[in-house]
Amino acid sequence: MAFSTPAAAGQAIRFTRQTDVRVQTASPLVQVRNLEKTYRTSRGALTLFKGLELTVDSGELIAIVGQSGTGKSTLLHILGALDAPTAGTVHCASTNVAALNAREAAAFRNREIGYVWQFHYLLPEFSAVENVAMPLLARGIDRRQALDAASNWLREVDLEDRSEHRPGELSGGEQQRVALARALVGNPRLLLADEPTGDLDETTARRVFELLERLHLTHGLTSILVTHNLDLAARCTRTLRLESGRLHAAA
Numbered sequence: 001m002a003f004s005t006p007a008a009a010g011q012a013i014r015f016t017r018q019t020d021v022r023v024q025t026a027s028p029l030v031q032v033r034n035l036e037k038t039y040r041t042s043r044g045a046l047t048l049f050k051g052l053e054l055t056v057d058s059g060e061l062i063a064i065v066g067q068s069g070t071g072k073s074t075l076l077h078i079l080g081a082l083d084a085p086t087a088g089t090v091h092c093a094s095t096n097v098a099a100l101n102a103r104e105a106a107a108f109r110n111r112e113i114g115y116v117w118q119f120h121y122l123l124p125e126f127s128a129v130e131n132v133a134m135p136l137l138a139r140g141i142d143r144r145q146a147l148d149a150a151s152n153w154l155r156e157v158d159l160e161d162r163s164e165h166r167p168g169e170l171s172g173g174e175q176q177r178v179a180l181a182r183a184l185v186g187n188p189r190l191l192l193a194d195e196p197t198g199d200l201d202e203t204t205a206r207r208v209f210e211l212l213e214r215l216h217l218t219h220g221l222t223s224i225l226v227t228h229n230l231d232l233a234a235r236c237t238r239t240l241r242l243e244s245g246r247l248h249a250a251a
């Protein structure tokens with residue numbers, strides 16, 4: 001099945017939410033065609049992607065590896081509607097991402113994308129449970145309901161006993177588990193994880209990856225993980241290497 005038009009995609013999303021049933025099809029959740037990205041800087045043009053192609057089927061857990069500066073973060077930003085392509089088409093979670101205006105992009109991110117980064121970016125003045133509730137509060141969901149959902153998610157990441165801790169009162173691994181809960185509390189279809197274990201020691205990194213893997217499976221997610229850790233990449237469905245502006249199947 002080809003991707004729907006943006007208008008039809010909007011209907012599909014509403015249908016999904018009303019019935020609270022996740023529509024799982026064999027069609028790709030992510031389809032990128034002929035992607036180009038050029039940054040115009042004071043020192044000239046910097047071209048990152050030239051004809052980059054990517055298809056990710058529903059349910060896949062993809063690892064993206066590649067040297068620093070090759071554009072891995074930029075690619076995730078484009079998939080998550082945080083940055084725009086220079087040319088090419090990007091369909092993501094039934095949405096023509098490049099066609100979204102700023103308000104639509106914010107709504108798309110809130111509904112469809114769970115994002116985790118190398119650094120947790122939790123808000124320091126709020127407790128763990130309040131941080132997890134943020135995406136639901138941004139959606140206008142009642143505070144009590146949002147905090148209840150956030151508590152359930154803290155239980156999912158085995159941190160229910162840390163719910164009143166502020167980020168500064170959590171270990172690095174715990175902060176990333178809270179960040180994962182916050183990424184998933186809104187029930188997104190696509191999880192984008194940009195080196196989420198890059199700042200952790202080896203054992204903690206493995207535990208956070210195993211949590212991500214478990215949540216990916218139990219919540220029927222499609223996930224893209226950027227990592228430098230080849231052992232963790234080998235445990236994903238596929239590994240792709242970003243090199244010379246394109247993605248290549250890694251051995």
Ligand SMILES: Nc1ncnc2c1ncn2[C@@H]1O[C@H](COP(=O)(O)OP(=O)(O)O)[C@@H](O)[C@H]1O
Nearest residue numbers: 039041046048067068069070071072073074075
């Ligand atoms: N907004 C921007 N404007 C100009 N150059 C940028 C911008 N964002 C990233 N870059 C450059 O693009 C390249 C790729 O960055 P990035 O996507 O962060 O790579 P990676 O995640 O693979 O390390 C880097 O050389 C970076 O300096």
Ligand SMILES: [Mg+2]
Nearest residue numbers: 072073074194
């Ligand atoms: Mg990066």
